Amino acid sequence: MxxxxxxxxxxxxxxxxxxxxxxxxxxxxxxxxxxxxxxxxxxxxxxxxxxxxxxxxxxxxxxxxxxxxxxxxxxxxxxxxxxxxxxxxxxxxxxxxxxxxxxxxxxxxxxxxxxxxxxxxxxxxxxxxxxxxxxxxxxxGIDPGYSGDTAVHAALSLVSRAESVTVQEIFDYGSYDDYEYTGTAMGFGSTAADDLPMAFQPGVITSLFGGLVRSVAGHLDTELDEIRERYQPWYAEKRIECTMTTVEPGQLAAVRFAVEGVRAGVPVITVEHVNRLTTAAAPEWEFPPDGRSGVHKVVVEGEPRVELSTQLSHPVLDVTDAGCLSTAARAVNxxxxxxxxxxxxxxxxxxxxxxxxxxxxx
CATH class of the missing domain: 3.40.50.720 (NAD(P)-binding Rossmann-like Domain)
Incomplete structure (x- = not known):
């Protein structure tokens, strides 16, 4: 220094x-x-x-x-x-x-x-x-940011040939005190009869995460035929209480969404989120490993297959707040x-x- x-x-x-x-x-x-x-x-x-x-x-x-x-x-x-x-x-x-x-x-x-x-x-x-x-x-930030650039670059540097790249955030947002923006944008607490949540209106997912897909494709010198998005809601069967909000039966408690870069009809670059409110939500969907609350994961199918998981922890902060700390670090550093x-x-x-x-x- x-x-x-x-x-x-x-x-x-x-x-x-x-x-x-x-x-x-x-x-x-x-x-x-x-x-x-x-x-x-x-x-x-x-x-x-x-x-x-x-x-x-x-x-x-x-x-x-x-x-x-x-x-x-x-x-x-x-x-x-x-x-x-x-x-x-x-x-x-x-x-x-x-x-x-x-x-x-x-x-x-x-x-x-x-x-x-x-x-x-x-x-x-x-x-x-x-x-x-x-x-x-x-x-x-950490996502978008680290998971779709630095982690992807590191994983791809370990293969001699890549067939596909998948970037995932799998996080329990139940303890995240941000209903004002994250909660409302994702529609937590809304019903199937309500308007589609802001984050999942047509084209919004692509506007937020499509740049990551295009950037990875550009670094790989890969021509994509199209970029498409998908969204899957999960509605609660029982009442769920958490810091984010309280969800009643029939209300949205988990979302799964992605942007996919497609070549010859097959997704070859995928940026996906699986976000839920407590472990009671979407129990059939993928969870982070080792009983953790959240993970940022990159999987490269290729020679060899590479799976890179980033798991945050802190002696005082929960995993969502630790994610905010890492997000801040990406700028300050x-x-x-x-x-x-x-x-x-x-x-x-x-x-x-x-x-x-x-x-x-x-």
């Missing part, structure tokens, strides 16, 4: 992911927290430490004033605000920092995990902002490299793997 620059950083948002990235920034000797953005009146005016569960005050007070944060002249902003339900606002917020010459790393706007495949409405204004400020933008990078949109392929582990031990 000797002679390494200390990066001045602003944390933007302090929700399920942001409180973990905030805590990480405060704790790292190679980063200096200079500002915090908060949207809620219950958070504005509070010390950053209080917002992420630390006892020692930092002296950095949360604000909703973006101009004031820009005036602090940070080198990087960690953007973890929910953007998928307010994309225009999220693009405008990120662009203000980028135009001011401030780099941005984040976990929001998951389309940007594969920026080369993002639609023009999203990609072009952010490219223009990067060019205007000579700044860089990088977005990643890239700060130094992104600050050194040429201006523009950054994808995981641009970053040398060892650059993501700098500063992790002190």
């Amino acid at each position: 000797l002679n390494e620059p200390v990066r001045r950083v602003v944390q933007f948002a302090t929700g399920n992911v942001g409180r973990h990235s905030l805590r990480a920034i405060i704790g790292r000797p190679d980063l200096e927290l200079v500002g915090v953005h908060a949207a809620g009146p219950d958070k504005i005016g509070r010390d950053a430490a209080e917002l992420c569960g630390l006892a020692q005050p930092t002296g950095v007070i949360a604000t909703d004033d973006i101009d004031a944060l820009i005036a602090l002249k940070p080198e990087c902003v960690v953007y973890t605000a929910l953007g998928e339900t307010r994309p225009a606002a999220a693009v405008e917020e990120m662009s203000r920092f980028l135009c001011a010459g401030i780099n941005v790393v984040g976990t929001s706007m998951v389309w940007l995990v594969t920026p080369r495949y993002a639609d023009d409405w999203l990609r072009v204004p952010l490219e223009q902002a990067c060019a205007a400020g000579s700044a860089s933008l990088y977005v990643n 890239a700060i130094d490299w992104v600050c050194r990078a040429p201006a523009g949109l950054v994808s995981i392929e641009d970053i040398p793997p060892v650059a993501m582990i700098r500063g992790l031990m002190w």
Whole structure:
């Protein structure tokens, strides 16, 4: 760590992911927290430490004033605000920092995990902002992100020939306190008579995860005939109570969905989620190994067959919160490299793997 620059950083948002990235920034000797953005009146005016569960005050007070944060002249902003339900606002917020010459790393706007495949409405204004400020933008997480890029790349490096690639998130969301977004988007608690949940309206799954399929296909030099999506709901037979919500009989308690890259009528690249509320939901569907609550898994059928499972744990946090911590880490760990990078949109392929582990031990 000797002679390494200390990066001045602003944390933007302090929700399920942001409180973990905030805590990480405060704790790292190679980063200096200079500002915090908060949207809620219950958070504005509070010390950053209080917002992420630390006892020692930092002296950095949360604000909703973006101009004031820009005036602090940070080198990087960690953007973890929910953007998928307010994309225009999220693009405008990120662009203000980028135009001011401030780099941005984040976990929001998951389309940007594969920026080369993002639609023009999203990609072009952010490219223009990067060019205007000579700044860089990088977005990643654990899923979308790690499971569909870093883990896939590692698994594929172990085969001499690949026949198919399957990426899975198999998670019990019962303990995840995020009904406002995840719960409503996936439709937990809805019935078959209700409108199709937001996340499963035609084309939405492909918009969120299709870039991952296209990216893997591109790296494999594989031409796909089509990209298709599938969705399967599971409705409860008995009442299920959990942190996410309470599900009554006949209401949605589990979902299985995927985006498939198809060649000659056969799926060759699949990104699939199996998400349930407690083990009582969809007992006939696949569970994580070893009685765990969640797993991110990559299976490459080839020579040889490779199966790579990533299982998170923490002495205090449950597995969904540990997933939020890892999501935050995917952004925070890239700060130094992104600050050194040429201006523009950054994808995981641009970053040398060892650059993501700098500063992790002190």
